[in-house]
Amino acid sequence: MADKIKIATVSLAGCFGCHMSILDIDEKIIDLVELVEFDRSPLTDIKQVSECDIGIIEGAVANAENVEVLKDFRKQCKTLVAMGACALSGGIPAMRNHFTLEQCLRESYVNGTGLENSCIPDDVELPMLLNKVYPVHQVVKVDYVMPGCPPPADMIWNLLTALLEGRKPEFSAEDIRYD
Ligand code: SF4
Secondary structure (H helix, E strand, C coil), rough: CCCCEEEEEEEEECCCHHHHHCCCCCHHHHHHHHHHEEEECCCCCCCCCCCEEEEEEEEEEEEEEHHHHHHHHHHHHHEEECCHHHHHHHHHHHHHCCHHHHHHHHHHCCCCCCCCCCCCCCCCCCCEEEEEEHHHHHCCCCCCCEECCCCHHHHHHHHHHHHCCCCCCCCCCCCCCCC
């Protein structure tokens, strides 16, 4: 094994389910902590990504802040991994691509059941939504992908150990899921 490597992770338009799958590595997470150091990640309280060996992206790209964060990750991380169906293809967040942004906002905030005196939120603090949701590779170059919703913990473990050992990750047929 090489020296400790630095990993950053982020959830863009995702549900954190892929990050839960990282925790599903179970007791091997203790081995992982011996091997890696976490930079920006929901697992730490670091807000900005710095120079890292591996960046792992969960979720699709749905707003201007997602684009900015993703570009930062691409700039700072030697290897970028798209983790899970949302990052790979847009997944569930991209279901809104069948409608216009205006239709989605009106359905959610104006016409939805049980809403009274409703209005579409409009605050400078809110990130600007993109007209469409994009998979990660349509915004930046991606080095590896892990399909699945979420990818199984064994796949995440295999990818990390392969990269740690300087090998190209290879996944078994059982690990690869497109659900
Ligand atoms: Fe959640 Fe599945 Fe998307 Fe991962 S791929 S962020 S588990 S919906």
